[in-house]
Amino acid sequence: MTTNGPGRRPARRPRRARPLGSRPSPVPPHRGRPVPADDHVPPGLRTAAGYTWRLLLLGVAAYLAVDVLARLVLPVVAVFVALVITSVLRPLVDLLARLLPRSLAVLLSFLLAGALVGGILALVGTTVADEWSRLGTELRGGLGRIDHWLTGAPFHLRPGTVTDLRAKIGSFVAAHRTALLNTAISQASRVVELVTGLALAVFCSVFFLHSGDRMWRWAESLLPRRARPVWHRAGRAAWRSFAGYTRGVLIVSATNAVLVGIALAVLRVPLVLPLMVLEFAAALVPLIGSPIALAVAALVALATRGPVVALLVLALIVVIGQIEGHLLHPLVMGWSVRIHPVAIALSVTGGAVLAGVLGAVVAVPVVSVAWAVIGELRDHDP
Known part of the structure; x- marks a missing residue:
């Protein structure tokens, strides 16, 4: 054993040579450096944090x-109506285009659709005008029957409640006639x-029917070549879902209107045709539109036919x-739109909260189109 002299540093031990091909021993983690958070x-x-900030960005984009x-409510609604x-009208135009030029097919389709809608409105106006005098007599008698009914069990209201209410409404209208007139003018x-x-919707729909395919191909040509197949599948799925939903909801609304008309005619409720038109228009809003229209029919039945018929109309709801x-x-809509009733109810409610009646009408088509596009892209994801 050797020792160093005074003042000298101790000699280092010679390092042992590593065998050829061996790896150095791993350095202990975080030695000599701060620990990452x-x-x-x-x-x-x-x-979860990664998904959260992505969802926040999507929420901000959706809000904007x-x-x-x-x-841009006016042009957006016009394009939606178009x-x-x-x-x-697309199936009718395609059918007529086999025999006529495309332009004449579009013109003839619009003429037939305008004649149908105008005929229905004219028939409704004629029906209301013919039954107006008889309806006024029945309403006056019906208000007396309602007043008599409310004075009995289980309500036990003061006699003349309905008459007093009608008088108060008349006096309010007379006192605020100027304000109501100014509001109507505004x-x-x-x-x-x-x-x-x-007018803008009809103008756009003419071009959509005449050359909608060419307009879509032009829009696709503006995209990068690699993105065109994806957008083509998405657009095809979106249009198939939207067209299927629109035609399906019109068929459902027409069927509801026919059923309501038959029931009201059997119960001898007046204004059957106007109430059928109201039911058709209200049923375009899923879940909540039809009950509202039938509630109006129940009020007409209550005023003209009495509480028993009104209860039968409520049962009809x-x-x-x-x-x-x-x-x-x-x-009707099982093949084109596959959305659970809970999703429909939430969509209608959310649309009504965000944009009122217009939002309730537009919500379900928008959700159905989005769901169809997501499903199409997911099924064909490479």
Whole structure:
């Protein structure tokens, strides 16, 4: 054993040579450096945080899109109505185009559709005008019957309640006639917007029916070549879902209107044809439109035919709802739109909260189109 002299550093031991091909021993983690913060975060929390900020970005994008669309209500609604008209008239135009030029087929389809709608409205107006005098007599007698009915069990209201209420409404209208008239005049701009939007919708639908395929191919040509097949599949699925939903909901609404008309005619409720038209228009809003229209029919039945017939009309609401939900929707729209009733109810409610009646009408088609596109892209994902 050797020792070093005073003041000298101890000699280092010679390093033992590593065998050829061996790896150095791993350095202990985090020695001599700060510990990264991510190493202390559980993997599940890290994954949830990643999904959270992505969802937040999508939510902000959706909010900005809705805000922009809210500022462009007129053109957006016009394009939506134009797509509805196109989906309804497209089969007729394609059928007539086999015998006529495409332009004449579009013109003839619009003339037939206008004649049908105008004939129905004229028939409704004639029916209301013919029954107006008789309806006024029945309403006055019906109000007396309702007043007498409310004074008995289980209500026990004061006699003359309905008459007093009608007098109060009349006095309120007389006292605020000027304000009501000014409000009606200020809302006249809404009528102008409605006519403008309808004209724009018809204008767009003419071009969609005549050359919609060429317009879509032109839009696809603006995309990168690799993205065109994906957009083509998405657009085809979106149009198939939208057209199927539109035609299906029109068939369901027409069936509901016919059933309601038959029931009201059997119960001898007046204004059957106007109430059928109201039922058809209201049933375009799924789940909630038909009960509202039938509630109006129940009020007419209560005022003209008494409480027993009104209760029968209320029972009709339940029957029509069961037929619509369990028979018509699965049969008519089962192949084109596959959305659970819970999703439909949530979509209608959310649309009504965001944009009122218009949102309730548009919500289900938008959700059905989005779901069809997602399913198409998922099924063909390479």
